[in-house]
Structure formats: C-alpha cells, structure tokens
Amino acid sequence: MGKIFFWIMVALAVVSGFLFAPEHAGLVIHPMDQFEVKPLFGKGEIGTFTITNVTMWMALSVVATIALLVLSTSKRATIPSRAQSIAELAYGFVYKMVEDVAGKDAIKFFPYIMTLFMFIVTANFLGLIPASFTTTSHIAVTAVLAMLVFLTVTIVGFVKNGAGFLGLFWVSSAPLPLRPILAIIELISYFVRPVSHSIRLAGNVMAGHAVLKVFAGFAAASAIIAPVSIFAITAVYALELLVAFIQAYVFTILTCVYLKDALHPSH
Amino acid sequence: MANTTHSAEEVTRKADEAHGAAEAAGMPQLDFGTFGNQIFWLAVTLIVIFFILKKIALPRIAAILAQRQGTITNDLAAAEDLKAQAQDAEEAYKKALADARAEAQEIVAATKAEIKAELDEATAKADAEISAKAAEGEKAIAEIRANAVESINAVAKDTAKALVGSMGIDADARTITAAVTARTKG
Numbered sequence: 001m002g003k004i005f006f007w008i009m010v011a012l013a014v015v016s017g018f019l020f021a022p023e024h025a026g027l028v029i030h031p032m033d034q035f036e037v038k039p040l041f042g043k044g045e046i047g048t049f050t051i052t053n054v055t056m057w058m059a060l061s062v063v064a065t066i067a068l069l070v071l072s073t074s075k076r077a078t079i080p081s082r083a084q085s086i087a088e089l090a091y092g093f094v095y096k097m098v099e100d101v102a103g104k105d106a107i108k109f110f111p112y113i114m115t116l117f118m119f120i121v122t123a124n125f126l127g128l129i130p131a132s133f134t135t136t137s138h139i140a141v142t143a144v145l146a147m148l149v150f151l152t153v154t155i156v157g158f159v160k161n162g163a164g165f166l167g168l169f170w171v172s173s174a175p176l177p178l179r180p181i182l183a184i185i186e187l188i189s190y191f192v193r194p195v196s197h198s199i200r201l202a203g204n205v206m207a208g209h210a211v212l213k214v215f216a217g218f219a220a221a222s223a224i225i226a227p228v229s230i231f232a233i234t235a236v237y238a239l240e241l242l243v244a245f246i247q248a249y250v251f252t253i254l255t256c257v258y259l260k261d262a263l264h265p266s267h
Numbered sequence: 268m269a270n271t272t273h274s275a276e277e278v279t280r281k282a283d284e285a286h287g288a289a290e291a292a293g294m295p296q297l298d299f300g301t302f303g304n305q306i307f308w309l310a311v312t313l314i315v316i317f318f319i320l321k322k323i324a325l326p327r328i329a330a331i332l333a334q335r336q337g338t339i340t341n342d343l344a345a346a347e348d349l350k351a352q353a354q355d356a357e358e359a360y361k362k363a364l365a366d367a368r369a370e371a372q373e374i375v376a377a378t379k380a381e382i383k384a385e386l387d388e389a390t391a392k393a394d395a396e397i398s399a400k401a402a403e404g405e406k407a408i409a410e411i412r413a414n415a416v417e418s419i420n421a422v423a424k425d426t427a428k429a430l431v432g433s434m435g436i437d438a439d440a441r442t443i444t445a446a447v448t449a450r451t452k453g
C-alpha cells in the first residue's frame with residue numbers, strides 16, 4: 001500500500017512537473033497565473049454571467065458532489081459498495097460534527113452545512129488536479145461563503161434569542177468592571193470572524209498551489225535542481241492533499257461553532 | 268512579472284489589466300473585475316448543490332442508514348428469538364429425556380413386580396403340588412404297609428394253622444387268629 005502510494009506520488013510529481021512547467025527554459029515562474037479567471041470561450045470582457053473557468057470548475061464540483069453522494073448511493077445497498085461507503089462516511093462525518101459541536105437543535109441546518117462542506121472539499125480536491133483551477137483559492141468565493149455563514153448565524157441568533165443574543169458579548173462570568181472592555185473585544189472578534197474564516201481557506205489553498213508552481217518552475221530551470229524540486233513537489237502535493245481536506249473540515253467545524261453561539265449565546 | 272512572450276495567456280492578462288488595478292500586483296484574487304462573475308457562479312453552484320443534497324442525496328443516505336439500522340435491529344431481535352427457541356427446544360428435549368427415563372424406571376419397576384408376583388405364584392403352586400405329591404406318597408406307603416401287615420397276618424394264620432394241623436391238633440380258626448393277632452401286634 002505504502003509503496004503504491006509512493007510511486008503514485010512520484011508519477012504525479014513528474015506529471016505535474018511537466019504540466020506546471022512554463023513553456024520556455026530559464027527561471028521564469030508565474031506562480032499566480034493558475035489563479036487567473038478567464039472566459040472559457042473567446043477572450044472578451046468578464047461580465048457577471050460570462051462562462052469562465054470558474055463556471056467550469058464549479059460545475060465540476062457539482063458533478064463531483066453528484067457522483068459522490070447521488071450516483072454512489074443509487075443502489076441503496078444495505079451492505080454498501082466502496083463508493084457508497086464514502087458517501088455514508090461523508091454524511092456521518094458532517095452530521096456528527098453538526099450534532100456534537102452545534103447541538104441537536106442545529107440538525108435542521110445540516111443540509112446547509114453539508115452544502116458548504118461538499119462544495120469546499122470537492123473544489124479543493126479538484127484544484128489539486130494538475131493544470132486545474134481552484135475556485136476556493138479566490139477570496140471572492142471564500143468571502144461569500146464566510147459572509148453567508150456570518151449573516152446566517154447573526155440572523156438566527158437574533159431570531160432565536162432576540163436581544164438575548166447580545167449576551168454573547170456580555171461576559172457575565174467576568175468581574176463587572178472588565179465586562180465593557182471584554183464586550184468590545186468580543187464584538188471585534190465577532191466581526192473579524194468572517195475575515196479569518198474566509199482568508200484562512202483561500203490563503204491556505206492559494207499558498208500551497210503557488211508553492212507547487214514555484215517548485216515546478218525550479219524543476220524546469222535546471223536538470224541539477226530538478227530531482228530535488230520534483231521531490232519537493234511530491235512532498236508539498238502530499239501536504240496539499242491533507243490541507244485540501246483539513247481546510248474544508250476547519251471551515252465546516254467553525255461554521256458549527258458559530259452556529260452553536262447563535263443557538264446558545266450564553267458563555 | 269516578466270512578459271517575454273505573447274502567448275494567449277499574456278494577451279488575456281493584458282485585457283484583464285485594463286479593468287483590474289490589482290492585476291498589476293500579480294494577484295488575480297484581488298482583481299475586483301472578476302468578483303461579480305465568481306460570486307454569481309458561486310451562488311448558482313451553492314443553490315444547485317443545496318437542492319441536490321436536500322432533495323436527493325441526504326434523504327436517500329438517511330434512508331439507507333435507517334434501513335441498515337432497522338435491518339441490524341431486526342436481525343438482532345431474530346437472533347434473540349432463535350436463541351430463545353433453541354433454549355426452549357433444549358428444555359423440551361431435557362424434559363422429554365427425564366420423562367422417558369422416569370417412564371422406563373416405572374416400566375422396570377412394574378415388570379419386576381409382575382415377574383416377582385408370577386414367580387411367587389409359581390413357587391406357591393409348586394409348593395402345593397409338592398406337598399400334595401408328598402401326602403399322596405405317604406398315603407400310598409401307609410396303604411402298602413397296611414397291606415403288608417394284613418398279608419403277614421394271613422400268612423402267619425395259615426402257617427400257624429398248618430403247624431398246629433401237622434401236630435395233629437385240630438385247632439379252631441378263631442383261637443389261631445386270636446393267637447396270631449396277639450403275637451403280631453407285639
């Protein structure tokens with residue numbers, strides 16, 4: 001198993017070395033080119049409804065989600081196939097997370113959280129295909145995801161608890177003179193949430209992909225550095241596989257934590 | 268960014284640069300011109316994924332998991348039932364075995380008693396027969412003895428008569444009989 005994995009990684013490193021490499025020799029690295037938003041057909045302006053590589057890779061995310069959760073479960077087998085096991089694992093993973101972190105009354109938000117998780121996890125993994133486009137590396141995308149969570153949590157908090165939701169900022173267990181100061185800190189940290197929530201995801205994904213590209217550039221530059229560089233690509237790629245999942249997990253679990261604050265604002 | 272070639276990418280980049288000041292810094296993420304496009308398609312994607320999950324995937328997986336749980340529960344209950352049945356069967360078997368043993372014991376006892384009764388009866392019958400035979404034998408012996416005594420008496424009388432006759436004395440029969448009877452008695 002380990003050996004197979006090792007050789008797959010080596011093969012991936014070689015392939016990605018070729019694919020990520022610039023067309024011309026010399027140390028010319030464009031690590032950010034991979035993040036460019038381009039129209040899929042023609043070279044016109046990018047309007048709101050233009051079909052771009054963003055459209056394509058997001059559509060592939062949808063396809064991956066359908067393949068993973070719908071097609072794999074089409075047999076509804078009591079003894080699951082491997083694909084169905086993965087679908088059940090993903091379901092159980094997020095369901096348990098929502099239940100454990102946000103509480104039983106948060107279960108009605110499960111489809112919503114599962115949507116976020118499936119989108120991020122499929123986008124992250126699709127982005128690891130050499131020469132692909134990673135939608136979650138864009139701050140525009142992650143900021144919208146984070147704002148969706150932020151707005152939902154804030155609205156749910158006020159609808160569920162009314163003005164009691166403000167108790168989230170009033171640390172009643174602290175000494176009275178400290179409470180206004182803590183309230184300001186809590187308030188700032190509350191509004192920083194969507195920023196950190198979105199930048200964490202986009203930053204991690206973007207950084208890893210840029211590093212891959214930089215190493216690929218080194219590999220293309222010189223035959224002496226190439227082996228070292230390809231090894232580095234292999235290692236970083238393995239790390240990126242981990243990051244792709246962990247960042248989706250972190251985003252989802254933070255969503256659950258914020259949701260718990262909205263449902264139970266007391267400290 | 269060193270632009271040395273005029274590949275298609277570079278042309279696109281230059282077109283993008285027209286509406287994205289941040290593009291010059293090399294971060295496509297900060298090209299606000301593409302934000303509307305990304306946000307629009309993200310919204311579409313999220314809505315599509317949400318409805319696929321909500322309408323198809325999640326209810327289906329929940330149903331599969333519930334069905335499996337149900338199957339497991341049913342199987343466990345069935346196993347419990349079968350176990351109880353097996354225990355019942357074992358108990359019934361044990362009971363039948365004990366019953367059979369008791370019955371066998373009874374039959375043995377009854378047979379023993381029957382045989383004993385028959386034996387006793389046969390013994391009693393044999394004893395009676397033996398005593399009857401013995402009595403008969405004794406009677407026969409007594410008869411034989413009586414006959415013998417009578418015969419001796421008759422012979423003695425005849426002999427005595429002949430003896431007396433040969434002596435030339437005509438003794439009467441009554442006297443001789445009385446004499447003989449007196450002698451043979453003693």
